[in-house]
Amino acid sequence: MTANIAIIGFGSITRTLLASLAGNGAVRVKNIVVRPERIGAPDHSWQDARFVSSIGELEADVDTVIEAAGHAALRQHAGDVVASGRRLVLASSGALADDAFRKGLEKTARETGAEIHVVSGAIGALDALATAQIAGRQAVHYTGIKPSRAWRGTPAEHCVDLDALEAPTTFFTGSAREVARLYPANANVAATVALAGPGFDATTVSLIADPDAALNRHVVEADGVLGSFRFETTATPLSINPRTSGTTVFSILSFLNSGSNSVRLV
């Protein structure tokens, strides 16, 4: 079975994904969705994929659309994807903190039968969060620790003097919903944890600037009727492009690959 897919976005995540898909006979990239003014740009080509600027222009046999383009592109195209009954696989989960937007997508998906999948990206243990959530209430806390410089250009600058920090410093504590509002460029992991767990308001978050850190770290702690768990991860940048999130690319690949595996883990 071949999956015919389209990808929204042609940035570094998409390009890394395409490079990894080059020899994959089970997945065919039929369309790539970009802004209208980019169609025809010299570097905008990949094998026989046709570049388009709207979901209405996708090939009829595209069954899965992958978003790897950011919150604005997700907001622009997700409704059309789901209305067309196609499977939406999204990376920019922070945009789903907007209840009206998310509930609109869910309502349309119920009508059309479309599926909406959120990739795990830089985080993991969403399986344990989802299982605990089914069992009942759970307390979930996410901590995001990044090098001080990673927080430049965000409201963190108004909380602490990022250049003067001498030890890891918590500059924000609040809900996943507040993270999505105040730190949209850093909101996807907190949002994904919230979606798998108790939601945007009940998921609590700490954000930490660490002057000595070289890499991003993520910690999820959960406590519920089934027990407790702690997940901690440190991401290594990809050598091919240090600014691309390797975990996002490979969690999309893991999703695409699962469809062709006989034995799947749930």
Place this chain on the structure above:
Amino acid sequence: MTANIAIIGFGSITRTLLASLAGNGAVRVKNIVVRPERIGAPDHSWQDARFVSSIGELEADVDTVIEAAGHAALRQHAGDVVASGRRLVLASSGALADDAFRKGLEKTARETGAEIHVVSGAIGALDALATAQIAGRQAVHYTGIKPSRAWRGTPAEHCVDLDALEAPTTFFTGSAREVARLYPANANVAATVALAGPGFDATTVSLIADPDAALNRHVVEADGVLGSFRFETTATPLSINPRTSGTTVFSILSFLNSGSNSVRLV
């Protein structure tokens, strides 16, 4: 969309699962598969489910078969489930350490289009393991820590004096495959980690008896090209039946529930 399911086994996992499914309109339990001599037993009934002793007797519209009965039952029935093209959701992953058995199932599944799903059960972060595995080689180590008494009746008795331990003691280090052979009753978590990660031979395992522990703990540590992570969990017994693994029941429910959720986490 209603899922019509059958369940193999009528032990405490199945009974807890049935109690949790009682009000679930999206899932209908059509058959329960038990040993022939149990059919007609006074306590063997549940709503309008028909008890049978083989996969050949399932209702034609059963699309999903859940195994919650142990390695022997999985070995007995899994081939017939997959040959019938139905989706198999299994808890007794330790049985898949038998390469001939697992590869036979995979071959049949490719021919019939059947899916085989392994539930996460007592462990989590299988998403992160699967993503890292797609990215390339990873080193994965699983540590199982149980109260000393939990290891009675296993080969651990020949390694240490379980009743005389005064501190947590590692009595086994080896591969997930060796665990499946030597500790079959304790093999499912190690096997599930191996299946999501680098396989039964490359996944290393430590088993620890802890005289002061009241609960089971599980730790997964992984290191690969995308980075590293550590997942640690402590399971609380269910008050309704302390011997039933709540995480297994609820990870099956989480799987069944995901089919009716518009937004899914992958």
